[in-house]
Amino acid sequence: MIQQHIKDGTTMQITILGFNIFAKGGTSRSNINLIKAFLKNEHTVNYFNYKKFDQAQKDLLIQEEDLANNSVDIFYLNNLKQLAKTQLLIITREAFFKYSRLIKKYNPKIKIVGEIHGPLKYITEDIDLSLDTIDCVRVSTKSIKSDFIKRFNYKNVFNQYVNTEHIPIDKITKNTHKHFLIKSRFEDEVKDISYAIKLFNYIIKNKNTINIRLNIIGYGPSETLYKNLVNYYNLNKYVYINGYQPQNYIYISTSPYETLGYSIIESIFKGNRALIYGGDDGLLKEIYQSYHCTEFLTKDIEKDCEILLAFAQKNYNDKERIEDCEMLQEKFNYKNYAETYLKNIDIAINSKEVRFNSNYKLAVARKSKLKKDKNEVTLKERARQCYQCIRKVFHVIHRPFYLRKLNKIKPSKKYVFIECFHGKSFSDDPKYIAHAIRRLYPEKEIFVSSVNALVDMEIRENGFIPTRLSSDDYVNKFRRSKYIFINGNAIDKVYKHRNQVFVETWHGLPMKKMVNDLNNKKERMIQLKNFLPRMKKWDYLLVSSDLNKKLFESAFQTSKNPKLNILNYGAPRNTYLLKNNTLEEQNRIKLKYLFKLSDKKKYILYCPTWRRNERETITNIDIEKLIDYLPTEYDIIIKLHPNEGALRKCYSHINERVHCFFNELVDIQELYLISECIITDYSSTIFDYAHLNKPIILLQEDEELYQKETGYYFNIFDYGSFTIGSKNEELLAQQIVEHESVDYSRLINLLMTNDSTDSCEKILKEIFEI
Structure with a gap:
């Protein structure tokens, strides 16, 4: 069918299914460019959007993208039968491939192309690709094609980059030593923008470099995370979220996986340079390593600090730009994108014809399930409003059905x-x-x-x-x-x-x-x-x-x-302490939490246990007074109980020598290794910390009440010598500074007898190898 159209030069009816063409992002841009390419060759295109939209959004998109053409229209998808009324259907979201089964039932003659826009790593086993009813699959590179064929045992695959006709290649070089840009969806699990923020934090804190700026442009669920990190690291003068976008910049990409990176290619086309993490699979390095305008990050923050600073100081010259432009033209600018696309489909389909068996078990995409999927979209807002009201009743009535579902x-x-x-x-x-x-x-x-x-x-x-x-x-x-x-x-x-x-x-x-x-x-x-x-x-x-x-x-x-x-x-947590009490590990931990190294600093860890009754403060001790009584080389780290993380606001900004980290980012075993001593009350931290044989100060401010309500299994003083912390800040500071040598061997021998460097191995062998 497609071959005949190519040979005759006749036009086709083409339908494209996408998630949301109105959202900013690489897949939306790809879909718009694909529509334009087909229109350029005078094909008729119907685009179906999975997400609801209004007429104003449609009108704006048509105006901005110059799509006022009788041969194209944009619809909301409310019935899968709509997709079957075409010659060629292109599905641009992997989770929608499953719809091909039902569409083939409606129209067995239809040809269906599935486009892979996400990294193969993110195609999990619970995503039904329905390759028995997909005629061929488009991927971006030869290596992805090879990996796809190998992983899915499916050969109808062709590789073709997305259409980049919307970006003219600028032959003028753009150099900057100051401005860096990230333009991306705020979805940290796939973009890892948090790494870039941490990298800038390390540079600012350790390299006395203040003349650099990171501009992060985008939207998405991780925006709050990025704002929290900028505030947490005190980077408001250096990192801007959704502020201005400089014309000259170095683009930064830190994604663990990408298939191309639209923002990378846009930046390079415009004459800017790009600093790229090559990907856990090495794919982005494979695509971009030939260009003079690129350099590659390693995800080792100390190495990347040097790479970034060196790259920022380097100049991108005219000769290098001309060579890069020639490579870009050859690699990305197709003479006729639509014709190449259709020819690739024809070659891929003819390599192994997909046969649809109408008796094939519909599996994940049963007709009933497909109807349910669409109902969930059309009734989404109403369902969300009702959900909380009926939840309890539903749970009681449907528990047997829910269990049956889980047991599948x-x-x-x-x-x-x-x-x-x-x-x-x-x-x-x-x-x-x-x-x-x-x-x-x-x-x-x-x-x-x-x-x-x-x-x-x-x-x-x-x-x-x-x-x-x-x-x-x-x-x-x-x-x-x-x-x-x-x-x-x-x-x-x-x-x-x-x-x-x-x-x-x-x-x-x-x-x-x-x-x-x-x-x-x-x-x-x-x-x-x-x-x-x-x-x-x-x-x-x-x-x-x-x-x-x-x-x-x-x-x-x-x-x-x-x-x-x-x-x-x-x-197992104490296996870590026993094996890693080294200067190298201590330095790693200091960089992780305090962002710089200092041989002079001494850290005191204060970690009280949780109280069942909600409280506004963890101690009656005035922490500001205490830090003033301590010598200037002493800092206090406050580690809150997991159930009291909300109290961080009380301690995070009281003094530059008092540190209270986000509980979510803290592993107390790591803090043990960098602490000179700990102050605690009835916490089990006593026992873990004893392995390091460093002073433990017991500050028990509500001992009588705690004994009455909770009680103790034993008298801790029967197992070792512990300093009883003073409730006076000046005396407590003296106890911290003037501590005597300690010996907790009796405590360890009686209570942590079997903690060892191979505890994990013994446990896992017992569980996994029975």
Whole structure:
């Protein structure tokens, strides 16, 4: 069909399906340019938009893009039958490929092209590409084509860059040593703009370079994250979000994966230079490494600091620009984009004809599901308003149906799920188990729960995949994972599949009584009632000693879970302390939290435990007075409990020598390594920190009340010598400075007997290799 049109020079009826052509972004630009290319060759084009729009948006787009042409129209998609009334359908979003099955039923003669705009890495197993009813697939590069064929065993693939006719190639070089630009959708999980902000923070703090500016232009869900980071790092004079866009700039791209990077190519076409992360797959380096106007980041912040500063000082000359223009013209400017596109389709289709079997099981794209998908779009606003009202009733009535749906998701040994403090941070035992799994069992894929974008950022920085707590994606990934490592209890809505393995690490060795052992009888009964059903899901519980085991057995009533295995191999979080107490690691941590190195600075860590009753301050000690009494080389780091992160506002700006970080970004094990001593009360931090044999000051301001309401398992002074902190700021400062040598060997031998450098290996061997 297509070959005949090419041969005869006749026009075609072409339909394009996209998500939202009215939004700014690379795919929208690609769709607009594709429409223009077909119109240039006098084809008729109908574009269908998945997202609703109004007439004003349509009129503005037609005016701005000069699309006032009788051969093109833009429609809202409200029925899939609309897409079948054409000769050629081009689907420009991978999640929509599944619609091809039903469309082929309506019109078996239609030819359907699927365009891959996202990196292959982001095409997960739950996305149904329906390649049995897609006639061919377009990708941008030869290497993506090769990877696609290999991964999906599908050969009807052609590679062709998106149309760049809208950008004239400017032959004039544009040099700047000051201005940097990012123009992108604010979606940090795929763009990693947070890395660029952290890079500028490092440069400003460590290189005495103040004559640089980063302008970030865009929109999207991560805008709040970027504004928070700019404020957190005090970069308001250097980093601007949605301010002005300079004409001369160096473009920065930090995305882990891209298929081309529209903003990169636009910047290069205009004569600007680009500083690019080559991609975890190396694809962007493959595309852009031949140009004089590009340099590549490494995602090592110290190296990238030097790369950026050197590149900024370098001049881009006329000879280099002429050579770059010639390469750009040859690589990206097609003589006739539409004709090349149609010829590539014809070649790809003829390489292996796709046959549609009308009896084929419709799988994910069953007709009923497709109708449901569209109903969700058309009723979206109304459904959102009603959702909260009917949620409780729905849960009761539909619980059996919900469980049946969940049980259709089969757990796989390939997947591991990690949760720390219900997604409030990425730390504690689950974090170090995740790192050990990646090192020892690299074939496993690891998902980590998160409550917000800050935690997402930390998870990605550690090389793992975040998923938002309680979301559909969370439930899906949780239920797909055979192994669940968690330091609290799983949320109830995910339940537990009979083939899943729950590994409970808990979050510290207790000094204060818990659950079944609480002194307050009423509180004890409430907690026990809620706790026991969740505890019965556990398959393994990690402990560090026989005494630790005994305390947990009493607190959690583990005898009521006969299938529970208690593994006495030590705490993975303390494996990290025992293996990494080095100057190199301490320097890394100081750069992470304090952004610069100083041999003179001494850090005091204050980490009180949580109080059940909401409070406005964590201590009666006046922190400002305390810091004034301490010598100038001393700084205080306040580490808040995960349940009291909101109190950060009380301490983050009281003095430049007092640091209170976002809880979401903090791993307290790291802070232990850079601290001269800790000040705490009834917290389990005592036991972990004892491994470092550095002073521990106990500041217990409500001891009598705490003893009455909660109680202690033992007298901590029976296990070691601890300084009792003064409630007077001047005396407390003296205690910090004039501390004596300490020895916590008795405490370690009795309570952390089995903490070792190979705890993770022992635990994982027991769980994975049974």
